[in-house]
Amino acid sequence: MRERGDLWCAHEPFMYDYYVHRGVARMPHFEVQPDHPVRYEDIRDMLVARAEDEPVFFKDMAYYVMPRILSDPEFIQRLTHVFLIRSPVASILSYYKLDPGVTAEEVGVEAQWQLYEALSGMGADPVVIEAEAVQSDAHGVMSALWQRIGLPFRAEAFEWQEAVPEDWEQVGNWHGEASNSTGIRPIDSGETARKEREFEVLRQSVPQLGAFLEQHEPCYRRLKAVALPGG
Numbered sequence: 001m002r003e004r005g006d007l008w009c010a011h012e013p014f015m016y017d018y019y020v021h022r023g024v025a026r027m028p029h030f031e032v033q034p035d036h037p038v039r040y041e042d043i044r045d046m047l048v049a050r051a052e053d054e055p056v057f058f059k060d061m062a063y064y065v066m067p068r069i070l071s072d073p074e075f076i077q078r079l080t081h082v083f084l085i086r087s088p089v090a091s092i093l094s095y096y097k098l099d100p101g102v103t104a105e106e107v108g109v110e111a112q113w114q115l116y117e118a119l120s121g122m123g124a125d126p127v128v129i130e131a132e133a134v135q136s137d138a139h140g141v142m143s144a145l146w147q148r149i150g151l152p153f154r155a156e157a158f159e160w161q162e163a164v165p166e167d168w169e170q171v172g173n174w175h176g177e178a179s180n181s182t183g184i185r186p187i188d189s190g191e192t193a194r195k196e197r198e199f200e201v202l203r204q205s206v207p208q209l210g211a212f213l214e215q216h217e218p219c220y221r222r223l224k225a226v227a228l229p230g231g
Contacts, residue, residue, distance in 0.1 A: 003157040007057040008050055013043045014064040025106060028099050040068055044075055051078070059084075063111035070118055080149050081119055083112055085223045086131035087192070088216045089199045092209055096202070107212050113219035128227040135187040144228050159183050 002009045013036070019027045021038040037043045050056050062083075069076060088109055095102045105111065119126045127148050134141045143153055160183060203210040 001057045001059075001157070003160060004151070004154045005156070006151075006154075007055050010047065010056070010058040012060050012064070013037075013047065013058055014040065014060045017043060018061075018064040025103055026101070028101075040065065044072070048075070048078065061106075061108050061111070062115045063105050063108050066111045066115055069115070073122075076119070076122070076124070081115075081124060081126040082145065082149065083116055083126060083128045083223060084131060084134075085109065085112065085128060085220060085227065087195075088213055088220050090192075090195045092212050092216075093195055093199050093202065096206070096209060100206075102212075104208075104212050104215055107216050109216035109219045109223070113222055116223060128223050130224065130227045132187055132192075133227070133229075135184060138184045141228060148228070 001007055015027070015030075016032070016036050016038040017040040018024050019030060020032055021040070037046050047056055047058060088107065091109075092102075092107055095106065099106075116126050116128070127145060129141055129145055138158060142157075146153055199209070199213075203213075
């Protein structure tokens with residue numbers, strides 16, 4: 001979305017409300033920027049003010065803003081809502097490697113489903129895409145997404161031209177692979193099976209990971225059922 005060149009992008013601005021202002025949990029490898037707003041209202045106002053001048057895209061985690069955002073209908077109605085989902089086996093495994101203290105809420109899929117369900121009940125038209133589908137067919141899935149949300153196709157967006165985004169520096173360790181890439185890496189045929197085997201081995205010594213999977217898997221399945229076709 002950054003490489004499109006027609007959007008001002010922000011990386012997880014509401015993490016400051018969750019981790020800094022409210023201190024719900026601790027995120028390792030997070031270098032807090034002193035000039036970044038930390039309260040939900042101030043972060044929201046920053047994004048809204050920026051959107052007065054140019055189109056804004058920001059990526060965030062649903063659990064940062066749930067359920068607070070549900071009592072902010074004016075902001076909700078200004079947003080175009082897109083949900084990116086990933087197999088919870090893969091996401092839990094990846095998160096645990098970076099933060100062994102990950103909480104059930106931070107896995108995030110349950111909050112995604114709760115927000116999706118609430119938006120649908122409000123008459124919004126949220127869109128869901130799968131990370132694995134984007135990896136398998138980036139052009140196809142992103143073309144379908146852009147058409148759905150009213151953005152023109154940009155072929156140049158699929159190869160990274162700019163340097164690593166400045167706002168990634170605050171959470172640099174979380175994006176090592178992406179920072180060293182030049183585009184979306186296609187998923188290989190054995191990757192899913194390898195991650196499943198690795199997860200099964202790990203959950204024997206870290207049983208809470210199995211509990212996380214049981215909690216979030218049903219929500220993932222519901223979101224997957226309404227995802228844009230692809231892959």
